[in-house]
Amino acid sequence: MRTTVHDVADAxxxxxxxxxxxxxxxxxxxxxxxxxxxxxxxxGYRPNRTARGLITGRTGNYGLIVPDLQNPFFADIAKxxxxxxxxxxxxxxxxxxxxxVSAELEALATLGRNTDGVLLCSPRATDAELKEAADPETTxxxxxxxxxxxxxxxxxxxxxxxxxDHLRALGHRxxxxxxxxxxxxxxxxxxxxxxxxxxxPEYDEKPESNDxxxxxxxxxxxxxxxxxxxxxxxxxxxxxxxxxxTAVLAYNDLVAMGLLHRLAARGVPVPERMSVVxxxxxxxxxxxxxxxxxxxxxKGRAGAAALELLLRxxxxxxxxxxxxxxxxxxxxxxxxxxxSSGLAPTTSG
Amino acid sequence: MRTTVHDVADAxxxxxxxxxxxxxxxxxxxxxxxxxxxxxxxxGYRPNRTARGLITGRTGNYGLIVPDLQNPFFADIAKxxxxxxxxxxxxxxxxxxxxxVSAELEALATLGRNTDGVLLCSPRATDAELKEAADPETTxxxxxxxxxxxxxxxxxxxxxxxxxDHLRALGHRxxxxxxxxxxxxxxxxxxxxxxxxxxxPEYDEKPESNDxxxxxxxxxxxxxxxxxxxxxxxxxxxxxxxxxxTAVLAYNDLVAMGLLHRLAARGVPVPERMSVVxxxxxxxxxxxxxxxxxxxxxKGRAGAAALELLLRxxxxxxxxxxxxxxxxxxxxxxxxxxxSSGLAPTTSG
DNA sequence: AAATTCCCTGCATACGTTTGCAAGGGAGTC
DNA sequence: GACTCCCTTGCAAACGTATGCAGGGAATTT
Numbered sequence: 154m155r156t157t158v159h160d161v162a163d164a165x166x167x168x169x170x171x172x173x174x175x176x177x178x179x180x181x182x183x184x185x186x187x188x189x190x191x192x193x194x195x196x197g198y199r200p201n202r203t204a205r206g207l208i209t210g211r212t213g214n215y216g217l218i219v220p221d222l223q224n225p226f227f228a229d230i231a232k233x234x235x236x237x238x239x240x241x242x243x244x245x246x247x248x249x250x251x252x253x254v255s256a257e258l259e260a261l262a263t264l265g266r267n268t269d270g271v272l273l274c275s276p277r278a279t280d281a282e283l284k285e286a287a288d289p290e291t292t293x294x295x296x297x298x299x300x301x302x303x304x305x306x307x308x309x310x311x312x313x314x315x316x317x318d319h320l321r322a323l324g325h326r327x328x329x330x331x332x333x334x335x336x337x338x339x340x341x342x343x344x345x346x347x348x349x350x351x352x353x354p355e356y357d358e359k360p361e362s363n364d365x366x367x368x369x370x371x372x373x374x375x376x377x378x379x380x381x382x383x384x385x386x387x388x389x390x391x392x393x394x395x396x397x398x399t400a401v402l403a404y405n406d407l408v409a410m411g412l413l414h415r416l417a418a419r420g421v422p423v424p425e426r427m428s429v430v431x432x433x434x435x436x437x438x439x440x441x442x443x444x445x446x447x448x449x450x451x452k453g454r455a456g457a458a459a460l461e462l463l464l465r466x467x468x469x470x471x472x473x474x475x476x477x478x479x480x481x482x483x484x485x486x487x488x489x490x491x492x493s494s495g496l497a498p499t500t501s502g
Numbered sequence: 503m504r505t506t507v508h509d510v511a512d513a514x515x516x517x518x519x520x521x522x523x524x525x526x527x528x529x530x531x532x533x534x535x536x537x538x539x540x541x542x543x544x545x546g547y548r549p550n551r552t553a554r555g556l557i558t559g560r561t562g563n564y565g566l567i568v569p570d571l572q573n574p575f576f577a578d579i580a581k582x583x584x585x586x587x588x589x590x591x592x593x594x595x596x597x598x599x600x601x602x603v604s605a606e607l608e609a610l611a612t613l614g615r616n617t618d619g620v621l622l623c624s625p626r627a628t629d630a631e632l633k634e635a636a637d638p639e640t641t642x643x644x645x646x647x648x649x650x651x652x653x654x655x656x657x658x659x660x661x662x663x664x665x666x667d668h669l670r671a672l673g674h675r676x677x678x679x680x681x682x683x684x685x686x687x688x689x690x691x692x693x694x695x696x697x698x699x700x701x702x703p704e705y706d707e708k709p710e711s712n713d714x715x716x717x718x719x720x721x722x723x724x725x726x727x728x729x730x731x732x733x734x735x736x737x738x739x740x741x742x743x744x745x746x747x748t749a750v751l752a753y754n755d756l757v758a759m760g761l762l763h764r765l766a767a768r769g770v771p772v773p774e775r776m777s778v779v780x781x782x783x784x785x786x787x788x789x790x791x792x793x794x795x796x797x798x799x800x801k802g803r804a805g806a807a808a809l810e811l812l813l814r815x816x817x818x819x820x821x822x823x824x825x826x827x828x829x830x831x832x833x834x835x836x837x838x839x840x841x842s843s844g845l846a847p848t849t850s851g
Numbered sequence: 852a853a854a855t856t857c858c859c860t861g862c863a864t865a866c867g868t869t870t871g872c873a874a875g876g877g878a879g880t881c
Numbered sequence: 882g883a884c885t886c887c888c889t890t891g892c893a894a895a896c897g898t899a900t901g902c903a904g905g906g907a908a909t910t911t
Contacts, residue, residue: 155615157897168861173899182859199615203555204897207866212552214595222581223785225572232571235598239605244616246563247596249584256588266504266548267593383789410789417791436572440732440759442766442791506867517891522869531889553867556896 156196165192176200202244211467214244215460216264216271218257222249225435226405226452227274230295233456234272241464254278258286265291270463272456273297277336291467293459296450297338298481303466305459305482309342312448312486316402316430317350319446319488321371324497325400325428331389331412332377333404340378340404343432347373374398379408386411394419399427399497406431406438406447413441413493424495434489443492451484458482505545514541525549551593560816563593564809565613565620567606571598574784575754575801576623579644582802583621586809594809603627607635614640619812621805622646626685640816642808645799646687647830652815654808654831658691661797661835665751665779666699668795668837670720673846674749674777680738680761681726682753689727689753692781696722723747728757735760743768748776748846755780755787755796762790762842773844783838792841800833807831 162169165188175181175189192198206212217234219227231247238245246264250256257275264271270291275283280299287302294304320328330347333340350368376392379385386408393401393412403409409431413423421427423443431438431447438445451458462482511518514537524530524538541547555561566583568576580596587594595613599605606624613620619640624632629648636651643653669677679696682689699717725741728734735757742750742761752758758780762772770776772792780787780796787794800807811831 158899159897169898170861170863170900171859174860177899179900180859185859197611199612201897202616203552203561204866205899206552207550207556207868207897208899210866222571222577222584223574225574225577228571228574228577231596232598235571235596236600239597239609244595244613245597246593247580247584248588248594249581251585260588262546263548264593267551414789414791437786440763440786442763507869508867518868519870519892520890523890526869528870529889534889550867553896554869556867556898557869559896 155201156198157201158198160196161189161193161198164196165189211269212244212267213242214246214268215463216246216248216260216268217274217456218248218250218260218264218271219274220250220252220257220276222247224407225437226433229435229452230274230456233453234460235456236453237457237460243460245460252277254282258282261286261292269467272459272463276338276340277334279336291463293462295455295459303462303480305455305462305484307450307455307484307486309339309450309486310346312432312450312488313343313346313402314349315486315488316432316448317347317371317373319490320400320402320428320430320494323400323428323495326370326497327372327374327396327398327400329374329376329393329396329398329401331379331386331393331401331403331408332375333379333381333385333408335378337381343404344375347375377404379404381405381408383407383411383414386413387415390415390419393427394421400430400494401427402430403432406433406435406445409445409447409493410437410441413443413445417442423493426498428494428497430488430494438489439491441493446491446494447489449487449489451486455484458484504550505547506550507547509545510538510542510547513545514538560618561593561616562591563595563617564812565595565597565609565617566623566805567597567599567609567613567620568623569599569601569606569625571596573756574786575782578784578801579623579805582805583809584805585802586806590813592809601626603631607631610635610641618816621808621812625687625689626683628685640812642811644804644808652811652829654804654811654833656799656804656833656835658688658799658835659695661781661799661837662692662695662751663698664835664837665781665797666696666720666722668839669749669751669777669779669843672749672777672844675719675846676721676723676745676747676749678723678725678742678745678747678750680728680735680742680750680752680757681724682728682730682734682757684727686730692753693724696724726753728753730754730757732756732760732763735762736764739764739768742776743770749779749843750776751779752781755782755784755794758794758796758842759786759790762792762794766791772842775847777843777846779837779843787838788840790842795840795843796838798836798838800835804833807833 158169158172162172172189175186202213222228234245248260254277265288272293272295274295283299289302294302296306298304298306350371350373374396376389379389381404390412409429416423423429431445434447434449438447507518507521511521521538524535551562571577584594597609603626614637621642621644623644632648638651643651645655647653647655699720699722723745725738728738730753739761752761758778765772772778780794783796783798787796
């Protein structure tokens with residue numbers, strides 16, 4: 154049987170209340186505290202979070218729901234969350250829903266009941282589903298934004314612009330975009346930003362836009378939707394080669410790597426004949442052949458920030474976030490230029 | 503406030519005990535059960551695991567400790583565990599220890615107290631540390647074996663032999679082995695098996711060995727230890743090229759991919775001039791360039807099996823494993839031949 | 852020196868759930 | 882028709898911890 158607070162109390166010759174107070178920082182005389190601490194140490198006592206949570210109403214446990222742990226993107230987020238949780242001595246339940254939205258909602262309900270709050274990576278559920286299933290006070294969305302809900306997301310628009318502007322500066326005029334799943338929130342963000350490049354120049358002059366880059370003279374060719382996987386990229390390779398595009402912005406790094414693979418198999422040199430830019434900057438991106446130019450998105454940091462946001466709300470530490478800016482945090486993105494992007498081929502070549 | 507069993511009882515017009523029994527499968531009349539179920543459904547009731555665990559002594563929660571979630575090998579294990587846990591409606595705490603052994607032991611103590619049992623991926627702690635920190639009845643080691651403790655591991659010896667025999671059959675006579683960290687249990691297993699190839703032929707005749715393959719005529723060149731990472735592989739590339747080896751067995755796939763990367767950078771064609779074999783068969787292995795021949799090790803399956811072993815012991819379902827064969831499970835491995843291994847170059851070439 | 856204050860400690864209760872025990876009622880059997 | 886048996890249900894206790902409340906003792910004040 155595990156040692157309980159009673160065992161410690163007996164060993165120290167005091168009551169259970171004193172033990173509890175000694176360990177949680179209540180008002181106890183220094184001498185008693187020392188005795189209790191010694192006894193607890195000697196017996197290897199660890200408080201039972203379960204029982205503690207019952208009375209305090211807080212468990213010190215948090216939930217994280219991801220569609221696929223095998224996907225490095227989510228693995229990175231999980232690592233960030235875990236690291237932060239360890240620092241505050243909290244536990245984190247991780248549920249892999251295998252890309253199944255209904256499992257996601259189910260996990261949300263269960264975890265919501267058994268934790269102090271849950272971090273949710275849900276690219277595919279609808280806004281309405283999320284608003285209905287989640288407690289807006291104890292749920293924070295990661296890499297997704299829904300009005301009125303707590304969220305940590307990345308500045309996808311800025312990242313997308315950087316990628317296109319990079320390719321444009323290299324002389325590319327026809328750029329393919331490999332779209333991901335239609336339901337994906339992040340995918341919709343990318344498309345919305347790319348649509349700017351189709352607009353007339355005067356649209357860029359609206360005063361609220363602080364985006365001064367020139368968006369003319371480049372044409373975006375949309376392909377897909379493709380599966381957001383290596384296989385999806387392989388498939389897209391032939392599509393892209395059949396077009397007039399000289400550069401490709403992939404939905405994510407996995408797709409970009411599949412694309413690279415297919416291009417290599419067809420003997421197309423990268424970046425000499427085709428530039429490839431990925432999205433996310435997962436660790437594999439640096440290992441690809443050639444190393445992948447990609448839009449870096451904070452992952453571990455987003456996970457840590459998400460937990461932090463939760464802690465401030467339920468943890469009592471500091472005042473809870475109130476303004477929209479505090480409730481819906483946007484983290485910066487940045488283009489990482491590696492070897493897969495280069496000058497556009499000359500028309501004569 | 504969350505809905506409790508009391509709320510459901512009021513709504514259904516019965517006592518809390520009846521609600522409890524209706525939901526956990528006690529003896530209740532079909533009519534009342536239906537009423538209770540309906541009320542529970544309507545109120546969105548989820549039992550509080552915390553409180554349940556307090557009385558039953560079982561929480562339905564399990565712990566998983568891994569050194570690095572970012573490493574696809576452990577991500578795969580975590581996914582397997584999560585999937586199995588979801589099937590039995592259990593929760594799983596995942597702790598990423600960031601390769602820190604002391605954090606591992608600390609997590610083991612905390613999780614051991616707050617869960618029904620913990621799954622431990624600890625390649626680097628010593629046997630003694632593990633035996634002291636872990637409860638042998640509720641801890642199962644994953645991909646590691648310690649006498650007397652529950653474990654799920656892979657048949658590393660068989661996998662290693664398959665890899666070497668494969669290369670030997672392709673005509674390779676001098677094979678480099680890239681050793682991983684010295685403390686690694688799996689690494690020690692690989693080395694022990696490779697040592698067989700250095701022994702005199704008569705050693706293979708000992709009756710208890712069911713291994714009939716010819717181990718003569720091949721020389722193992724050991725390099726390392728190298729870090730078990732992509733970077734470690736890059737580093738090893740130059741070492742291998744400076745030797746007379748015509749084939750390489752890497753410590754794991756990450757190392758193999760780094761090696762591939764370096765070989766490509768130095769213009770060495772694979773497998774024409776150098777064959778490369780990895781270990782683990784992580785999902786990236788199929789995406790490398792060229793696709794990697796590698797020893798497939800069960801990962802998700804190992805995770806699921808580990809949880810299964812735990813469930814049989816503490817879950818009450820079935821009789822707990824008693825024989826050594828049941829307590830220390832070994833899963834099969836198998837070589838997956840892809841494009842990175844081929845015929846040995848002719849000496850004239 | 853007596854009274855007041857404050858610090859420390861123990862007792863008892865509460866948290867949400869499960870479960871042993873006992874009571875009630877309906878049906879089946881003699 | 883009465884008795885027995887079993888099924889169903891409610892009451893109450895228990896799990897391990899935290900905390901309000903009150904009591905006791907020492908220290909400080911008048």
